[in-house]
Amino acid sequence: MKKVLILFFLLYSGYSFAQDLAYTRKTLATLTSPDFWGRGYTKNGMAKTADFLEKEFKALGLTAVNKQQFTFPVNSFPNEMKLKINGRTLTPGKDFIVHPASTGLKGKGExxxxxxxxxxxxxxxxxxxxxxxxxxxxxxxxxxxxEVYIQKGALKEVPKNFEIAIENEFIPQFKAANVCGLVKGTEHPDSILVVTAHYDHLGGMGKDVYFPGANDNASGVSLLLNLAKHYAKNPQSYTIAFICFAAEEAGLIGSKYFTEQPLFELSHIRFLLNLDLVGTGDTGATVVNATQYPSAFRLLNEINDENKFLSKINPRGKAANSDHYFFTEKGVPAFFLYTQGGISAYHDVDDKAVTLPLTAYENLYKLILKFNAALMKSAKMN
Incomplete structure (x- = not known):
């Protein structure tokens, strides 16, 4: 009977995680769909994504769900996006892209x-x-x-003349929102572990081309939602906070705003884990701020070595390359973890959900659960 119960438990655990993986695939497909239009600055993509995340947080059972609104300037390309060179029509996204700070232009010439x-x-x-x-x-x-960037090989001959129609729209106060939710701690609610991921991407370029942003960073948001789903069903001694940031791609604007107008005391954060570009993992992962918090990095590696979750976790020093940065600048201990290997799509039209391998997804999920559990049992890492 004992063996039967153990087998049932193992089968149920596997089934439960398979359900989470299905949830991930569904979330990835949603976030990278044309309806969300690259989660950016045209066709209401970013606002639709924020609304989706707010509803998802509430459906999962998170409390204190809050959309933290802010504005910032952005240049966008909502409509025309046409270019002919030597009479040949080039395809936006595939053959050319426009520099994001470009002004609009219509005309022709030599x-x-x-x-x-x-x-x-x-x-x-x-x-x-x-x-x-x-x-x-x-x-x-x-x-x-x-300025227009053209893919090498898109033209066989030397460019002699052009015909162009590109429309830009500068928005001085583009409206965006961070989305935050909590699972309140059962014993130490004022001690907080934070999981973050930016939900914005590059949006669209013209009326017909958008950038799906599967690895960057629908992958991080999907993993965050899976963790939120788990912790909502299994509250911990510490409060677990989940924050999806807007405007990371525009210069870490959403996370900077949060650190300046925090929804809870930054001093209560015991550790922050930022997830960005986590859809691969063939060659392991890298942790930014590993050298800043060696005890925490050693703990993470000990857990990984014991369980063989990832093939390797590489240390990296301080870097202002994702949403952990301004928290670190405010004295909050934080890691930025990203996976490596697999697809090379990045900031292009090929970063699609169907090609995202999720090689280390399940093991990364388990690693984070064990890491957070270990943090709650230990003193603040330094």
Whole structure:
């Protein structure tokens, strides 16, 4: 009978996690769908995502669910996105992207070769730059020129003339919101462990092209939601807070705002774990701030070595490359964890949910649960 119960428990545990993985795939598909349009600055993508996360937090059973609103300037490209070179129509996202700080431009003319990679139309203030890989970003200002990056190999001949129609819209006070929810601690509610992930991505470029942002960072949001689902059903001695940040891609704006206008005392945070780019894992993971908090990093590695969750966890020093940064600057101990290996899609139209391997997803989920449990049993890491 005892063996039967053990077998049932193991089967149930596996089934339970399989349900979580199905939830992850569903969440990834939702967040990367055209309805959310790259979770950015056109077609109401970011606002729709914030509403979705607020509803999801409440459905999972989190309390004190709050949308923390703020504004910031951003340059967007809501409509026309057309380019012809030597009479040939190029495909946005695949053959070319526009520099995110570019002003709009409509017209045609001749091109002057500056060198093999740069071509100019001085009167129209147009720059064409050939690149081996097209990656996009977000700009909070507008320049007085238009620069277009063209995929190397998209043209077989030297560019001689152009026809262009690109529309930009600068929004001085774009509205965004961080989304926060809690699972209150049963014994030490004023001691808080925080899990964060940014939900924004790059949005769309024109009316027909958007950037799905599966690994960056629908993967982190999906893992955060799975952890929220677990902790809502299994409250811990400490309070567990979950924050989905907006405007990370625009310069860590959402997390900076939170540290300046916190929804709970930053001094109550015992540790913060930021999840960004966690959809791979073939070659392990890296932890930013590992050298800042060596005791916590040693603890994480001890758990990983004992359980063989990830093939390797690499240490990295302090870096302002995700939403952990401004918390660290305020004295909050924090890690930024990202996985490595697998797909190379990043800030491009190919970062899709269907190609995201989730190689280390299950083991990373388990590692975080054990790491948080160990933190709650130990003193504050330093």
């Amino acid at each position: 091109l002057i070769e500056r060198d093999s990679l740069h071509f100019l139309a001085q009167e129209q203030k147009l720059i064409l730059t050939f690149q081996p890989k097209l990656t996009w970003s977000v700009a909070t200002k507008v320049e007085d020129f238009t």
